Amino acid sequence: MTKYLAKIGLEMHCEMSETNTKVFSAARNSYSESPNTNVRPLDMGFPGTLPVVNKEAVRLSLMASMILNCSQPEYMYFERKNYYYPDMPKNFQITQETKPIPVGIYGKVEFECGDELKTVRVNNIHLEEDAASLDHFYSTSNIDYNRAGVPLLELVTEPDIHSAKEAVAFLEHMRSVYQYAGISEADSKKGQIRCDVNISLMDADKDETDPSNWGTRAEIKNVNSFGGVRDAINYEIERQTEILENGGEVEQETRRWDEESGTTIRMRSKADAIDYKYFVEPNIPKFKISQAWLEEIRATIPELAMDRKNKYINEFGLSSYDAGVIVKEKAISDYYEECVKVGIDAKTAANWVTVNIVGELNKENITINDFFITPSMLKQITDGINDGLLSSKQAKEVFFKAIEEQKEPKNYISKDNAQISDATELTRIITEILDNNPSQIEQYKGGRDNLFDYFVGQVMKNTRGKANPVMTKEILHSELDKR
Ligand code: ADP
Ligand code: MG
Numbered sequence: 001m002t003k004y005l006a007k008i009g010l011e012m013h014c015e016m017s018e019t020n021t022k023v024f025s026a027a028r029n030s031y032s033e034s035p036n037t038n039v040r041p042l043d044m045g046f047p048g049t050l051p052v053v054n055k056e057a058v059r060l061s062l063m064a065s066m067i068l069n070c071s072q073p074e075y076m077y078f079e080r081k082n083y084y085y086p087d088m089p090k091n092f093q094i095t096q097e098t099k100p101i102p103v104g105i106y107g108k109v110e111f112e113c114g115d116e117l118k119t120v121r122v123n124n125i126h127l128e129e130d131a132a133s134l135d136h137f138y139s140t141s142n143i144d145y146n147r148a149g150v151p152l153l154e155l156v157t158e159p160d161i162h163s164a165k166e167a168v169a170f171l172e173h174m175r176s177v178y179q180y181a182g183i184s185e186a187d188s189k190k191g192q193i194r195c196d197v198n199i200s201l202m203d204a205d206k207d208e209t210d211p212s213n214w215g216t217r218a219e220i221k222n223v224n225s226f227g228g229v230r231d232a233i234n235y236e237i238e239r240q241t242e243i244l245e246n247g248g249e250v251e252q253e254t255r256r257w258d259e260e261s262g263t264t265i266r267m268r269s270k271a272d273a274i275d276y277k278y279f280v281e282p283n284i285p286k287f288k289i290s291q292a293w294l295e296e297i298r299a300t301i302p303e304l305a306m307d308r309k310n311k312y313i314n315e316f317g318l319s320s321y322d323a324g325v326i327v328k329e330k331a332i333s334d335y336y337e338e339c340v341k342v343g344i345d346a347k348t349a350a351n352w353v354t355v356n357i358v359g360e361l362n363k364e365n366i367t368i369n370d371f372f373i374t375p376s377m378l379k380q381i382t383d384g385i386n387d388g389l390l391s392s393k394q395a396k397e398v399f400f401k402a403i404e405e406q407k408e409p410k411n412y413i414s415k416d417n418a419q420i421s422d423a424t425e426l427t428r429i430i431t432e433i434l435d436n437n438p439s440q441i442e443q444y445k446g447g448r449d450n451l452f453d454y455f456v457g458q459v460m461k462n463t464r465g466k467a468n469p470v471m472t473k474e475i476l477h478s479e480l481d482k483r
Helices: 055-067 164-180 226-245 291-299 305-314 320-327 330-341 346-364 375-386 392-405 423-435 438-445 451-462 469-482
Strands: 004-015 079-082 092-095 104-113 116-129 133-136 141-144 151-157 193-203 218-223 253-258 263-269
Touching: 004 164, 004 226, 055 104, 055 116, 055 151, 055 164, 055 291, 092 116, 104 164, 116 164, 151 164, 164 193, 164 226, 164 305, 164 330, 193 226, 218 226, 218 263, 226 253, 226 263, 305 320, 305 330, 320 330, 320 346, 330 346, 330 375, 346 375, 346 392, 375 392, 423 451, 423 469, 438 451, 451 469
Parallel strands: 218 253
Antiparallel strands: 004 151, 004 193, 079 092, 104 116, 116 151, 133 141, 193 218, 253 263
């Protein structure tokens, strides 16, 4: 039986949510509002309207190109991809797809997949416009032009990915890049990330760097969740393996992922591929990208997840695991940085964030931005511990009570429930208890070790649970030894 190696190349589309306006029109770039409220005539394909390139969209896409270690163009222009689709009234999409001069070519990305560091080569990254969106109802379909003309970045990888797990790790890495660089929220729940998955199988014993050893690929269009990418890849590996095992040949075709049945379904064969009749977009002159501008952009690339992770490990002393949990979402990492800034010890803050806070967000299914406890409120709790006003158990109780009653933690921290950590005071209490229990001491000395817990219990009862447990045990031991 032949052993197969999957070769997977991704075309990852990401809406750039962080520009104010659309890529070629002055309509607001925001479509999470009422349908058809952010629309200019250009977005609806009215005759006589002309595109104006959004400089911020170009700047951000060049930044993405740099982060992906691509080369940037000296000149930039666009092209028309001609086809008919009801959500595209112009009957063409402005793009850079057939590589005249995209915003970036031939780069590479390193990303973590479990404990391994993987590399994927980037073929190109290009800027294009999104189409409008259709909402289908029972007997009608509605069109919403808010999405028409939203800037879209398309990243095309070489087929260097080998499994569903790697593909998802790569997508998660890219989502984090887009978020940290301020390019996009990259929220797949909002449909901001969509992928085409190209996948083939080859003989695992052959050299995968030689394209002539690659198998025929299927392209699965428009998968819009990371879970969908994972399942579609696993399904295709199975489907193609079965064909090859039975002596058949995989056909080069375009398929789509059907969420409901958990299968991929054939749309068309490569022979029926659409001819898009690309030509240079005549309404956008070719423009120069100056070296000075490129340098300016490079100098403003923000700190990315990897940089923060290294900082957390090397400067803050966190474990690689905790650092990884914190940087996974930029908003959580921002929250953590704020905790450190307001003066919470870096390791203490990491503990709170990775355990109680992430746990609470998952449980309530909310984001950190909607979380009640701010970093400075968290500091009230950690200060309470440092000042001996709270045990760690009490600190947790205060944390959850504050969330539940939506009140600042300081309302639940007072001198009254402070732990007794004063050695003189504890010694006084313990001495009194021992004086009152001579027969228990005798039995303890006679070998009944478990009476030790009895004494601890008496101290706790006497102090209503406020005695510092570690000190109590220490002092008890030494006082018992003296007797
Ligand atoms: P097309 O011009 O048909 O769109 P490209 O060469 O531009 O094809 O490749 C599109 C995507 O398909 C890229 O992500 C590329 O890495 C991937 N790809 C190309 N050949 C294979 C293959 N044999 N197996 C898997 N993926 C492939
Ligand atoms: Mg494309």
